[in-house]
Amino acid sequence: MxxxxxxxxxxxxxxxxxxxxxxxxxxxxxxxxxxxHTATIxxxxxxxxxxxxxPNLSAYDPQVEVxxxxxxxxxxxxxxxxxxxLAPSVRAGLTPAQFEADRRAEGVLGQPAVWADDSSSTxxxxxxxxxxxxxxxxxxxxxxxxxxxxxxxxxxxxxxTSLPAAPNLSAAMHQFVLQRAGHVxxxxxxxxxxxxxxxxxxxxxxxxxxRPAGIxxxxxxxxxxxxxxxxxxxxxxxxxSYGLAAGMNMADVSLGFTAFGPDQQYTAYYGVVENTxxxxxxxxxxxxARHSQNVKGQRTVLFLNERNPFEQLPFRQxxxxxxxxxxxxxxxxxxxxxxxxx
Numbered sequence: 001m002x003x004x005x006x007x008x009x010x011x012x013x014x015x016x017x018x019x020x021x022x023x024x025x026x027x028x029x030x031x032x033x034x035x036x037h038t039a040t041i042x043x044x045x046x047x048x049x050x051x052x053x054x055p056n057l058s059a060y061d062p063q064v065e066v067x068x069x070x071x072x073x074x075x076x077x078x079x080x081x082x083x084x085x086l087a088p089s090v091r092a093g094l095t096p097a098q099f100e101a102d103r104r105a106e107g108v109l110g111q112p113a114v115w116a117d118d119s120s121s122t123x124x125x126x127x128x129x130x131x132x133x134x135x136x137x138x139x140x141x142x143x144x145x146x147x148x149x150x151x152x153x154x155x156x157x158x159x160x161t162s163l164p165a166a167p168n169l170s171a172a173m174h175q176f177v178l179q180r181a182g183h184v185x186x187x188x189x190x191x192x193x194x195x196x197x198x199x200x201x202x203x204x205x206x207x208x209x210x211r212p213a214g215i216x217x218x219x220x221x222x223x224x225x226x227x228x229x230x231x232x233x234x235x236x237x238x239x240x241s242y243g244l245a246a247g248m249n250m251a252d253v254s255l256g257f258t259a260f261g262p263d264q265q266y267t268a269y270y271g272v273v274e275n276t277x278x279x280x281x282x283x284x285x286x287x288x289a290r291h292s293q294n295v296k297g298q299r300t301v302l303f304l305n306e307r308n309p310f311e312q313l314p315f316r317q318x319x320x321x322x323x324x325x326x327x328x329x330x331x332x333x334x335x336x337x338x339x340x341x342x
Contacts, residue, residue, distance in 0.1 A: 049190050052220055052249055054208060060116030060184065066151045067122040067142050071112040075126075079103055087145040087152035107131060115210035115218070117182035120144050123159075125211050139211075141182075165233030169194070169201060172227050172234045177207045180241060185210060192222060192272065193300045198261070200228035200237060204270055204300055206248060215247070222246040224270045224302075226260040237261060239268065244318055244336070246271050251335035253278055253295070257318035264313060269303040277326045283338075284320040287311060295324075 066085060073082035079100040083091065086099070110127035117123045125139045143154040163179055166172035170191075177186050185208055193204035206222040223245050226237040238260030246256035252275035259267050269283070273295050281301060282292040291303050307313070322338035325331060 049188075049206065049220065051188065052208060053218060054184060054188060057116065057184070060119070060122075062151050063120070063122050063144050064114050064116055066144065066153060067124060068112065068114045070142075070153045071109060071114065071124055071126060074103060075109045075111060077108070085153050087154045088147060089145070090152075090154060105131070107136075113211045113216075115182070116184045117141060118184060120146070121182075123182050123210070163236040165230070165235050166227075167233050169203060169227060169234055172225070172236070173203060173205050176223075176225060176236070176240055181207070181210050188220070193302065195302065197226070197304065198266075200226055201234075202226055202239075202268075202302075204302065206272070209245075212245070212247060219250075220248040222248055222254065222256060222270070222272045224256065224258050224260075224268050226266075238264065243313075243315055247335050248272055248274060250333075251337075252332035253281060253301075253322075253324045254335040255283070255301075255319065255322065257314070259307065259313055263309075265307055267305050267307045267313065269301075269318070271301045273299050273301065275332060278324050278332055279327050280325045281323070283322040286314040286317060286320050288320075296327075 070082050070085040073079070073085065080096060082103070083096050083099045086094070107128045107130040110129065112124045112126035114122055114124045121144060122142045123139065124142060125137065128136045128138055130136065138158070140156050140158055142156050145152045145154045159179065161179070163172075163175055166175050173189050173191065174186050177189055188208035189205055190207070191203065191205045193202075195202040195204075202224060203226075204222060204224045206220050208218055209221045210218045212219045212221060223240050225239040227234040228237050229235075239258045242260075243258035244256050246254040248254050253271055253273050255269065255271035257267070257269055269285075269291065271281075273281075276297075279294065279296045280292065281295045282290070284290050287308075293301055293303075295301060319336060319338065322334045322336070323331065324334050
């Protein structure tokens with residue numbers, strides 16, 4: 001009668017031992033991953049939008065046009081024409097001679113890019129060549145006035161590059177786009193992925209950027225940002241436009257690179273899978289590190305690393321090579337291209 005009981009005890013003891021070993025392995029592997037700060041996190045994300053433009057954007061054409069004409073006049077050193085585009089109330093307190101002297105002292109403008117901000121303001125980006133020979137790329141806001149049935153330029157103000165604490169992560173995304181692009185473009189925000197990381201939150205989201213780097217037209221970009229809750233709200237901790245944003249709607253898989261955290265402690269390669277036929281992704285970093293992932297059924301990819309403090313961040317060329325294949329071994333398009341164009 002005692003034998004079955006002894007057998008059950010032995011079997012139970014084995015289960016306890018095996019369970020302890022399994023828990024130990026999980027803890028060890030988890031600790032190893034934590035120490036390495038390296039993760040490849042598959043995530044289906046949300047459906048990717050293909051929208052590259054906003055509805056009813058033409059309603060802001062008159063405001064954009066007067067700002068553009070004003071800046072083009074300054075570009076060609078036609079100060080009298082630019083002065084005539086100032087609001088009558090502004091001209092009442094500013095002589096043409098003083099306006100020209102102020103603008104000449106500031107420098108010479110390069111070709112501007114102008115887009116809508118809201119119903120009474122626009123934004124513009126241009127290069128300013130200063131009298132001392134230096135140059136400065138500016139992204140400024142222009143306040144406009146409507147008088148006598150037409151729009152006039154009221155004032156130009158620099159944009160605040162800081163981001164205030166946000167009450168929640170949804171507000172944090174909207175603040176980022178508002179600071180970068182303006183009120184009109186906030187409506188284009190789409191959350192693609194959210195991950196907890198080092199006591200904070202990583203947000204991968206896309207929005208329509210009116211002036212992407214190196215592109216003349218508006219484009220949907222995916223950016224990765226990092227936030228931490230510090231009691232008074234969520235604080236921006238890096239990422240975003242720092243590095244290479246993933247330009248969407250141009251390839252089957254779009255990839256980006258950024259750094260975030262104290263002293264850019266962490267680096268991230270991230271991307272959006274826009275073609276559901278994509279099965280495998282492989283890329284090589286400039287330092288030779290290789291990464292690969294099965295992306296079948298995935299909409300986003302994310303590779304996180306703790307940065308080697310002795311290596312420079314590869315902002316100029318984050319990828320040595322990129323390869324994306326479908327189930328038949330066909331090569332799909334990537335953005336950036338591989339190899340990168342020289």
